[in-house]
Amino acid sequence: MMRITLAILILVAVGGVTTFFAFSGRETSPAAEMALKAKSVYDFSVKDIDGKDVKLKSYKGKVLMIVNVASKCGYTPQYEGLETLYKKYQDKGFVVLGFPANNFQGQEPGTNEEIKSFCKLTYDVNFPMFAKISVKGEDQNPLYKFLTSKQTDPKFAGDITWNFNKFLIDRNGNIVARFASNDKPESEAVASAIEKALK
Template structure:
């Protein structure tokens, strides 16, 4: 199955596939608005703005599985992301990224790009997956990897 075939729900409740992003470089991130890494939303937005015209997009997937650090409702998540961090990059409905109920997209991403010591599991909020224009997951970044530290790798793919 191609990454572009996965169905996702936007933060506004619209079901789509990722087909619209075919041919783009993507940074797919599991986000949380009440996490110590939440300030990364501002850096992710900066990357999105800087390279969007070159075919790059950040895709944010809110998740509350790590110490319940995400708000309960999509409307609240969207508002906090926009008002506090200026987020205009695409946000999707709150999902699970680990366990039996993990969204199929994240099951795919973690299978394609393993973490430390070959682990598939996402360990915390703000794990990032870099996808090339062909839809291949080329790199996985830890929550501690800041958006500005990933910029060099994004530029290589553009």
């Protein structure tokens, strides 16, 4: 009888521990698993603004700036600065990657087609734009899970706080800098970090 009771107690304890890990915020979603297995941004595939699959390893050897963008934000004019950076450093191997997201007060409500049209007509954006994703929360895109997780990015980890957060990626796919929404693309700090990464 004691053995049966002990066995039941062990089963209950194991079940409790399993339940705890399932509901204690541990990252167990497919996006989290994919992000935690990744070694660099090159391990991810995303869809561009036209819905075509793009493997980020196609940018291997280039310096990247990954930015979550929005069309109806106070920082939306940063599109202009980002495009300026892209044109200035493109020949040296620098690329801006724009990821529209509607995570903050509905400031990116448009479809991919509408976003593409807005960017081209308003700011003449030529740098690569990607399909709208979620950059935080339960439906967070795996790439952004990788960029913000302490397990994969201990130095620059932390939730995306608003539109136009910027991650600078070196030629080997490593995150080397992160800039907040209010860090203007044309600022000396941003330009300096890009030039350092391009060397």
